[in-house]
Amino acid sequence: MKKTSLDWDKLRVFGVVAELKSLTAAGKRLGESTPTVSRKIDELEKMLGCDLFNRTTKGVELTEAGREVQRRTRTMSDSANDIVNTVSDFDLEGSGSLRFSGQDGVASHWLARLIPQFQEERPGVDLDFQIADREADLAGGDADLSITFNEPRLRDILSIRLGVLHYMFFTTKDYLAGRTAPASLYDLIGHDVLMHDAYSYQIESWSSRAVDLKKAIRFKLTTNSGTVLREVCANGGGIAVMPSYVVELDPRLIALELPEVAPIQFWLTYTPRIQRLSRGRQFIDWTRKQFSSEKSPWFQDTFVHPNQFDKYAERGK
Incomplete structure (x- = not known):
């Protein structure tokens, strides 16, 4: 089975869309246009081979697969923050x-x-x-x-x-x-x-x-x-x-x-x-x-x- 290398930027965009439940609101927070956000979500879904959101007139709702990806990305985000906090303890003297x-x-x-x-x-x-x-x-x-x-x-x-x-x-x-x-x-x-x-x-x-x-x-x-x-x-x-x-x-x-x-x-x-x-x-x-x-x-x-x-x-x- 061919391994798929995930794009961290697309996962970051996914996390914001999942939180705000809106492509437009996510675009404003990220400083990107709504079409750009939509394109990145489409590319991530194609990469994973499943739908992550159901589009509605009010915004977007996570699918079952989307909820699983959200859970995993939160864990990744927490781990990344832990890296920052842990490594910063090994500080250069007086800087x-x-x-x-x-x-x-x-x-x-x-x-x-x-x-x-x-x-x-x-x-x-x-x-x-x-x-x-x-x-x-x-x-x-x-x-x-x-x-x-x-x-x-x-x-x-x-x-x-x-x-x-x-x-x-x-x-x-x-x-x-x-x-x-x-x-x-x-x-x-x-x-x-x-x-x-x-x-x-x-x-x-x-x-x-x-x-x-x-x-x-x-x-x-x-x-x-x-x-x-x-x-x-x-x-x-x-x-x-x-x-x-x-x-x-x-x-x-x-x-x-x-x-x-x-x-x-x-x-x-x-x-x-x-x-x-x-x-x-x-x-x-x-x-x-x-x-x-x-x-x-x-x-x-x-x-x-x-x-x-x-x-x-x-x-x-």
């Missing part, structure tokens, strides 16, 4: 790509500005640095590493605790000109308060009379962007709740003499596969250093008011 995901805030404001240092130290690593509006699903393949504010519970997701974000109130000299700086949370009443959407639901934890406080405070601006919040505040727009580290990023901001309102822990999460890769271990170690108490005071467990940090640092010497 290859990494996919990082973080949310608006510490990833985009603190870590992003330091990325050129990592690139200089590890020129062979290509970094895909994404900012998302939700935490990445590492188990689902969203990213290789991520910064998260919830400690992962899945056994196949690893993590290291990076530190604590200490949220407090900031404003500018321009805003306070002609105004009295608030000395307590209730002194915020009458001021223009700027708020991130994510923080507005946390006010209840700031004070035992938080419900009344929330009603009395005027939120002149609410936003889902940390960049917008910082820029409006830094340009004299009001008083904003932000992590203590922003005072290092923007000299226009001044920290009010108010207590910390919320400490939030955060973690770097990653998969076991990334830990096995040299480039993964390098990025993990580098990221941990960017948040270490030796390198920066802002992420240590104990809150130190920015106005007192110089004195605190002197005592620690």
Whole structure:
């Protein structure tokens, strides 16, 4: 019996048609014309000597033979993906790509500005640095590493605790000109308060009379962007709740003499596969250093008011 050599491209086209049940839809996904897709399916059917689809007015339906081919092609696709994942573990030292995901805030404001240092130290690593509006699903393949504010519970997701974000109130000299700086949370009443959407639901934890406080405070601006919040505040727009580290990023901001309102822990999460890769271990170690108490005071467990940090640092010497 003469052996038939299958065309991988035609099997790939078959898989998309079988999934979408439409030659036209498959053509759009593949970037090919409908006649080209139809021709490749016809050639595959001729090669196999059987019909793989029944054509209908609504599209195409798999035949019994087609369902068997679909099952086999799925197995082939899974095996091909396994090859990619397995071989990528045998990486060249310090080279290859990494996919990082973080949310608006510490990833985009603190870590992003330091990325050129990592690139200089590890020129062979290509970094895909994404900012998302939700935490990445590492188990689902969203990213290789991520910064998260919830400690992962899945056994196949690893993590290291990076530190604590200490949220407090900031404003500018321009805003306070002609105004009295608030000395307590209730002194915020009458001021223009700027708020991130994510923080507005946390006010209840700031004070035992938080419900009344929330009603009395005027939120002149609410936003889902940390960049917008910082820029409006830094340009004299009001008083904003932000992590203590922003005072290092923007000299226009001044920290009010108010207590910390919320400490939030955060973690770097990653998969076991990334830990096995040299480039993964390098990025993990580098990221941990960017948040270490030796390198920066802002992420240590104990809150130190920015106005007192110089004195605190002197005592620690």
